[in-house]
Amino acid sequence: MTLNKRPWVGFILPGFILYTAFMILPLFTAVYYSFFKWSGLGPKIWIGLDNYKSLFQDERLSSIFRNAIGNNFKFVICALMVIMPIQLFLAYLIDLKIVFYRFFQTVIFLPYVISTTIVGFISMLVFDPNIGVINEFFKWIGWNHLISAWFGDPDRAFTLLMMVIAWQGCAAGMFIFLSNFKAIPAELIEASLMDGASKRQRFRHIILPALEPAFANNIILGTIWGLTQFDIPFVIGGTQGGIDNSIDFMNLFFYRFAFGGGYYGETSMGFGAAISVVLFMIILVIAVIQVKFFNRFNRE
Amino acid sequence: MKRSHYERLRGSTSLTARIAAAGLLLFSLITLLLIPNIMLSSVKTKSDLINNTMGFPRSFTLENYRTVFVEDHFFRYMFNSVILSVMALASLLLIASMTAYGLSRYKFKGNNFLQVYFLLGLMFPIQLGILPIFIIIRSLGLINSLWGMILIYTANLSLPVFIFSRFFRSLPRALYESARIDGAGEFRIYAQIMVPISKPVFATVGIINFVTIWNDFFMPLVFLTGKQVRTLTLGIYQYMNNFLANWHLVFAAVTAALIPVFILFFLFTSQLVEGLTAGAVKE
Numbered sequence: 001m002t003l004n005k006r007p008w009v010g011f012i013l014p015g016f017i018l019y020t021a022f023m024i025l026p027l028f029t030a031v032y033y034s035f036f037k038w039s040g041l042g043p044k045i046w047i048g049l050d051n052y053k054s055l056f057q058d059e060r061l062s063s064i065f066r067n068a069i070g071n072n073f074k075f076v077i078c079a080l081m082v083i084m085p086i087q088l089f090l091a092y093l094i095d096l097k098i099v100f101y102r103f104f105q106t107v108i109f110l111p112y113v114i115s116t117t118i119v120g121f122i123s124m125l126v127f128d129p130n131i132g133v134i135n136e137f138f139k140w141i142g143w144n145h146l147i148s149a150w151f152g153d154p155d156r157a158f159t160l161l162m163m164v165i166a167w168q169g170c171a172a173g174m175f176i177f178l179s180n181f182k183a184i185p186a187e188l189i190e191a192s193l194m195d196g197a198s199k200r201q202r203f204r205h206i207i208l209p210a211l212e213p214a215f216a217n218n219i220i221l222g223t224i225w226g227l228t229q230f231d232i233p234f235v236i237g238g239t240q241g242g243i244d245n246s247i248d249f250m251n252l253f254f255y256r257f258a259f260g261g262g263y264y265g266e267t268s269m270g271f272g273a274a275i276s277v278v279l280f281m282i283i284l285v286i287a288v289i290q291v292k293f294f295n296r297f298n299r300e
Numbered sequence: 301m302k303r304s305h306y307e308r309l310r311g312s313t314s315l316t317a318r319i320a321a322a323g324l325l326l327f328s329l330i331t332l333l334l335i336p337n338i339m340l341s342s343v344k345t346k347s348d349l350i351n352n353t354m355g356f357p358r359s360f361t362l363e364n365y366r367t368v369f370v371e372d373h374f375f376r377y378m379f380n381s382v383i384l385s386v387m388a389l390a391s392l393l394l395i396a397s398m399t400a401y402g403l404s405r406y407k408f409k410g411n412n413f414l415q416v417y418f419l420l421g422l423m424f425p426i427q428l429g430i431l432p433i434f435i436i437i438r439s440l441g442l443i444n445s446l447w448g449m450i451l452i453y454t455a456n457l458s459l460p461v462f463i464f465s466r467f468f469r470s471l472p473r474a475l476y477e478s479a480r481i482d483g484a485g486e487f488r489i490y491a492q493i494m495v496p497i498s499k500p501v502f503a504t505v506g507i508i509n510f511v512t513i514w515n516d517f518f519m520p521l522v523f524l525t526g527k528q529v530r531t532l533t534l535g536i537y538q539y540m541n542n543f544l545a546n547w548h549l550v551f552a553a554v555t556a557a558l559i560p561v562f563i564l565f566f567l568f569t570s571q572l573v574e575g576l577t578a579g580a581v582k583e
Contacts, residue, residue, distance in 0.1 A: 007486035011402025012414065015395045015457055021436065022455030023421050026429025033431060040435075093324070098317040100325075106569070107328040110335070113561045113572070115515035117537045118554050122334055124540070131547075133354060167330065172576050179577040220423075228425050231517045235537065251427060258431050259522055273431050280428050287423045 027280055033273035040258075040269040051274035065275075067245050068253040069282075071158065075249070076226030083166050084173060084218055088211075091177035109171040116168075120235030123164045127151055151236055154246035161247045165232055169225070173218045180214035181207075216294040223286055227279065230255070250279050339558070342551040349548050364552035374553055376528065377535035381557075384446050384531060385513045388453035393506055396457050397498065400464030401490050405476065415465070421458030427518060434522060444526040452523070453513055460505045463578045467501040468494070500571075507568045508575025511561055532557045 034051050036044040054061050090108060094101045111119070126133050127150035138146045151157050188210065192202045230251040233241055239256045241248025258272025333354075340357055341349055348359040368374045403415055426433070433452060434443075442448030471494075479489045495502075520531045530538070536553050539546050565572065 006406075006408065008402040008406035008408055010487070011398045011406075011490070015399030015418075015461070016414075018395065018451065018455040019399075019418065019421070019457045022433055022452055023424075023426055023429065023457070024417075026432035026436075027424060029432040029435075030429060033435075089320075090324075093317065093320050096317060098324075099321050104321075104324045104328060107331050108324075109569070109573075110331055110562075110565065113511050113515070113565045114335075115533045115536075115557060115561075116517050117533045117540070118557060121536065121540055121550060121554055122338070125334070125338070131353070136353070175573050175577045179573075224423070224425060228427055230427065235517070235540070255522075259434075269431060269435075276428055276431060280424065283424060283428070 030273045030276050030280065033270055034277050036270040037268070038270045039267050044270075047270070051271045052278075054271065055274055055278065064245065064248070064253060068241070068248045068250050071241075071248060072227050072229065072250050074158065075162070075229055076223050078162050079222035079226050080219060082162070083170055084222060086166070087170050087173035087218065088177050090170070090174045091181055094174075094178055095181040108174065111168045112171040114168065116231035117235050119164065119168050119232055123151070123160075123232075123236055127160065151247075152243055154242070154244040157237070157242045157246040161233060161236065161242075164236070165229075168232070173221065176217050176221075177211065177214045180211050184210045212294075216290075220287075220290055220294075223290070224283065227283055227286075250275065254279070335558070338551055339555045341548075342555040344548065344551075346548040349551075364549055365556070368549050368552045368556070372535075372539075372549070372553075373527070373530075374532070374535055374556065377530050377532045378556065380446065380529055381514060381532040384449055385510055387446070388450045388513050389506055389510050391450055391454045392456070392460060392509055393502055395454050396460035396505065397464050397495065397502070398490065399457060400461045401468055401494060403461070404465045404468040418461045419458055421456065422462070426452070426456050430518075430522060437523060442523075444524055444529050446524075446529060448523055449519060452519060453509075459578065460509065463505050463575070464498070464501055466578075467498055471497070503568070504571045504574045504578070507564060507571045511564065511572070514561060 033044075035046060035048055037047045037050070038044040055065050056062055090104075094105050098104075114122075124132070129135060129149045129152055132150065134150070135147045138144065148156065150160055184207065188206055189202070192206045197205070228251055229249045233247040233249055234252055234255070236242070237247045237252075239252065239260045241252045254272050254275040257268050257275065259267065337354060341353070342364055343360050343362065344352070344357045345359040345361050345363070348357060352358060369378075399418070403411065403418070437443055437448045437452070440448065442451070475493065475497075476489060479493050484492070515533060516531075517533045517537070520534045521537075524530060524534060532553075536550065536557060539550050539553055
């Protein structure tokens, strides 16, 4: 029996088959579907690169596409430039054990286990123009000029969305920084105290470099987080991604073509596949750059 | 003492720390006002809720829960969510731990390649391939079936395999050798020796994936369109589409969905954190 000689095959095979069939192969078969005009049922019609051409050249579709991908990149930039420093700062405070740090840690973490539909409900509760708590509050104290449509206002929707998402999700990155803080050898910091380094010098030259693994992870997670955003914008803004597509993202754009139907008349799986292939390519390029940069797998 | 440097640092940052703590307190208030308020609102009558959205309930009723669970089928949704989460988790834990065991216990050609291969899912989330997955699941006749969902959740192996592998590699080889001398078969070594000593890792992987599956929205949205198979998150989403009419009921539905995860959250915070940060920092 080969299994007796190679016991690992029996252990790995079920996982390997499932993982390959549902995680890895679909990334590539999507490329195949993207060459067809196909509603998902009935015959597939080979149209070569036409789906990609419409994605990049069709006036209406390409502008939706550019808006959506633009929002994804805006999200990534926000995640890395705004949310990540906040996560670092929060982790720093908790590591310093400021007053009530356990309490804060718990409260920051709590929204993380709430499902995204409930987060959508909570943001409605707060920001709904008619019944939302915020507008009620402004009415109550008489600051009527601050009353706003919130998510109904295309200029505000994106910022608000980022705040909601940061409120829900910032704990993950914070804990990654925190566990890295705990792994910094105390001698390193003791030594810098002996040498009389200032607080700023110590942070810049001792702590920051030691946090490289956490940065590497959070940059990768933050990028993927931003590029694959779906739930909260969908729950808050609907399939179209809010008023004037202000909170539209690639995955929403994909969803309404591949499954959503209705909005643009017909369901088009081929076009949906083309969208997901473009997203896959973008993530692939970024992943290659990041792996090269951080050499993530080699340090294992 | 290992952490003496922070003792010293703490004194020197006390003012900054106090300002920061005040900021954090303000931030915490958002969570602390909203979540309990939702729970309290779920027992208000409709008229009380309209006049008194943020305050303590002036009325008490379980009518909302009765309507939600009995008339609006949330018993069914709750049942679906529980069954799906438990079955998917059991299958994921079994397959992931076996895969990881195979990868970390045996030396063979291609092992390194497979380890990297199983990590790819961390970079390329399963949503990217959702369309071909949809086509496979449909051709298997598993749309609107919890079985299809279990397959998909079980396939999402990257992080679980990574966490399990790290643990199995840390076990002393002698443990395994001595079991072999006893003449135990390979699978028996795994099932009767390795699994029992890996309970903490099972807890870590289990708890983080339970929360993920319980809360998942995208997969049920795509694969479970029929009313009979709806999960709690989908049920709540449908409710919100008819928000103004159901306003008082949404609170009850949301509370019912929150309570199980909150219980897990308070019981297993450290496992959750462990699951979140797994692989983040290499010693």
